[in-house]
Amino acid sequence: MRLNAEFSFCAAxxxxxxxxxxxxxxxxxxxxxxxxxxxxxxxSGMILDFVEIQRIVEETILGKVDHQNLNDFLDNPTAELIVKWFWELLEPKLPGLREITLWEIEGCSVTYDGR
Structure with missing residues (x-):
């Protein structure tokens, strides 16, 4: 079974x-x-409480990147390298992490599963 949680942020x-x-x-x-x-x-009947996944993502990613310049974190912040970085940040904190999909613009996304 797969649990999905969606997030958004603004960045340069x-x-x-x-x-x-x-x-x-x-x-x-x-x-x-x-x-x-x-x-x-x-x-509990849950894989993971949605409140917990929201807390982890807020503390690990959103609190860092929202309304920031991503070049302060990555030399070359392409969508591919951003989603890989997010994986590296979340994987130790989210057991069972399967994949992360990032949309830079509507209709264009990249998915990373740790491989």
Whole structure:
């Protein structure tokens, strides 16, 4: 069974190795989906309490990146490298983390599953 929780944040970035308009500082309204896999606890009936996953993501990711410049954290903050960084931050704190999908713009996303 898979539990999904969706989050959003606003941030700026520039792609220093890109030959095009994204070389310049610009912003996005990012959205990301965190998926945790497991079986519901027999007593609680939950894989993980939604309140707990929200707390972990807020403390680990959103509190750092919302309304910030992502270049302060990553040299080349492409969607691919951002979602991999999010995985590295969350994986130790979320047992059963299965994948993270990040949307930089509507209709364009990247999914990372730790491989």
């Amino acid at each position: 970035h520039r792609l220093p190795y890109y030959d095009g308009p994204c070389f310049r500082l610009h912003g996005h309204n990012y959205r990301f989906l965190v998926s945790v896999e497991g079986e519901p606890d027999p007593k």
